[in-house]
Amino acid sequence: MISVGKSWSLRRMADDNGLFKMASLDQRPPIEDPIAKALSHDNNLATEVVKFKRLLIENFQDKSSAMLLDPSFAVAGSLDALDPKKGLLVSLEDPHSPKNSAGEVLTAAIENWSVSKIKRLGADGVKLLVWYRPDADKDVNKHQQRLVQDVGEACVKYDIPFFLELLANAPSDYEETAQSKADCVLQSVAEFSKAKYHVDVFMVESPVDAASVPGVGVNGWEEVQEKFELLAQIAARPWIMLSMGADMAQFHKIMTHAYEAGSSGYLAGRAYWLNTLSYYPDWNKMQADTQGSPQTFIKDLNVLTNDSAVAWFDHDDKKGEEQPLDKAFCRSYSEM
Numbered sequence: 001m002i003s004v005g006k007s008w009s010l011r012r013m014a015d016d017n018g019l020f021k022m023a024s025l026d027q028r029p030p031i032e033d034p035i036a037k038a039l040s041h042d043n044n045l046a047t048e049v050v051k052f053k054r055l056l057i058e059n060f061q062d063k064s065s066a067m068l069l070d071p072s073f074a075v076a077g078s079l080d081a082l083d084p085k086k087g088l089l090v091s092l093e094d095p096h097s098p099k100n101s102a103g104e105v106l107t108a109a110i111e112n113w114s115v116s117k118i119k120r121l122g123a124d125g126v127k128l129l130v131w132y133r134p135d136a137d138k139d140v141n142k143h144q145q146r147l148v149q150d151v152g153e154a155c156v157k158y159d160i161p162f163f164l165e166l167l168a169n170a171p172s173d174y175e176e177t178a179q180s181k182a183d184c185v186l187q188s189v190a191e192f193s194k195a196k197y198h199v200d201v202f203m204v205e206s207p208v209d210a211a212s213v214p215g216v217g218v219n220g221w222e223e224v225q226e227k228f229e230l231l232a233q234i235a236a237r238p239w240i241m242l243s244m245g246a247d248m249a250q251f252h253k254i255m256t257h258a259y260e261a262g263s264s265g266y267l268a269g270r271a272y273w274l275n276t277l278s279y280y281p282d283w284n285k286m287q288a289d290t291q292g293s294p295q296t297f298i299k300d301l302n303v304l305t306n307d308s309a310v311a312w313f314d315h316d317d318k319k320g321e322e323q324p325l326d327k328a329f330c331r332s333y334s335e336m
Contacts, residue, residue, distance in 0.1 A: 004333065005159030006200060009124040010238075010312055013066035013087030013161070018311025020201075020240050020265025021302055023060045025053055026070035026091040026127070027269060034277055050077035052280070056273055057081045059290040063298045068127055068267060071113055075121065089163060090123040092151065093130070104140045104169050105131040107147055115154035125161040126151065127203070131169035134187040140169070145191070152198030158336055164192055165203040165242065165267075182207040182227050190234045201312070202239040203267055206254045207231055210246035215253035216260050228261040238264040238312040243271035248297040255301065259308035264315070266305065272297050 002010070014020050035048050053074045058081055061067055066087030069075050075090060082088065092115065097108045107130050118126050128151050132144050148164060155162035168176075168184045185207040192199055206213060207227040214221045232239065241258045243251045243266070251271045255263070272294035279285040 002200070003156075003159055006155075006161045007313075009087075009161050010200070012124045013089060014265070014312055015065040017306070018264070018313050019065070019305050019309045020238075020267070020312065021063070021065040021305055022068055022087075022089065022240070022265065022267045023056070023064040023066075024068045024243070024267045024269030025056050025060075025074055025273075026068045028070055028072060028095045030270065030274075031277065035280055038281055046073065046077075048281075049073045051283075052277070052286075054078045054081045055276075055283075055286060055290065059287075060272070060294070060298065061086055063295070063302060065265075066124065068269075071110060071118075087125070088123045089125040089127050090118045090121070091127045091129065092118065093128055100137065100140060102137065104133075104136050106140060106143050107131060109147075109151075115151060115158055115160065119158040119160050123160070125163050125201075126155055127163045127165060129165040129167065130192075131167050132188045132191075133169040133184050134191065136169050144169075145197075148192060148197050148199075152196075155200070156198050159334075161200040162198055163201045163203055164197070164199045166192065167205060167244075178209065178212065181209065186227070186230055186234055189231060189239075193234060193236055200237065201264075202235050202237065203242055204231065204235075204239060205242050205244045206246075206257075210244070210250040210254060213250065213253045213257060216256040218253075221257070225257055225260060228257045232261040232263070236315075238315050240265045240267055242266075243268040245270050245274075248272060248293065252297070252301060252304065255304055256308070259304065259310075262310045262315075264310055264312045266301065268298075268301070 031052060032049055036045050039045060050073050057078055061083050066089055067082060068089045070091045092109050094108045094110045098106050115126050130144050130148055152162050166188045185204060189202060189204060208224050213224055241254060241263055246254060248271055255266060276286050276289040279289060
């Protein structure tokens with residue numbers, strides 16, 4: 001069952017039919033690094049990153065139900081460009097979190113940033129990206145689990161939805177196979193689906209490498225579909241797919257499998273703006289590129305979403321609570 005506050009915020013981040021069509025604009029190194037490489041003076045970096053994020057917000061928000069923004073650049077410098085009718089999801093994790101000697105990430109929150117601050121600024125949800133692999137170093141996994149549990153408990157306290165983004169935390173010398181990737185995605189979701197983590201929505205990568213996803217109805221699609229169906233069973237709550245660097249055609253195929261299995265939408269970013277960034281610092285070409293194939297891609301993706309996705313509130317564990325009336329509600333609704 002879901003609380004009143006979380007339900008209200010999830011409604012704001014979804015479209016009128018309860019589907020998530022979210023633009024991911026919170027990336028920091030993937031945007032900072034190419035811009036920094038082209039700049040002659042580092043002191044212009046923040047200004048240029050903000051300018052790029054504003055460009056993305058202004059060109060993509062009309063086809064999105066919500067925007068995922070980072071507090072360092074997008075919220076700090078571009079929030080006034082966001083349509084107030086759109087949902088706002090804000091990231092918590094530090095993209096420069098420390099790593100151990102094997103290259104495994106020990107996720108940390110951005111310094112001086114917290115769930116309570118995300119709630120205070122008026123955001124509709126908290127996003128935490130966690131790198132995780134079930135067979136990783138035990139101390140690393142304990143650290144990641146403890147962080148997720150702490151964030152989940154804080155989201156309960158402040159009555160704000162918790163979106164957990166799970167990515168494979170591979171050691172530097174790890175050789176990934178098709179089976180190991182599928183196992184990692186499925187077992188990671190299984191761990192964090194436990195009630196103690198208080199995850200409201202999973203944001204997951206495809207359990208099958210993007211280049212190997214055929215699309216529903218294409219020869220051999222049933223074997224791939226089995227993995228998506230298992231993902232849905234394990235998640236047992238709303239879940240959405242990450243584009244994770246897949247190109248536009250690949251991500252569309254991934255989403256046909258995800259929706260067949262009951263996904264409630266998508267979070268996409270680099271799939272449609274990475275090419276735009278390649279034109280930096282030619283802002284005229286960048287603007288023109290955002291109005292080309294990315295717009296067609298998002299339109300087609302939204303048609304697919306409208307036709308095939310499952311509303312977040314149609315997942316059994318996210319049915320709204322039946323609230324007591326009159327003074328009973330005021331008494332039962334918890335304090336922060």
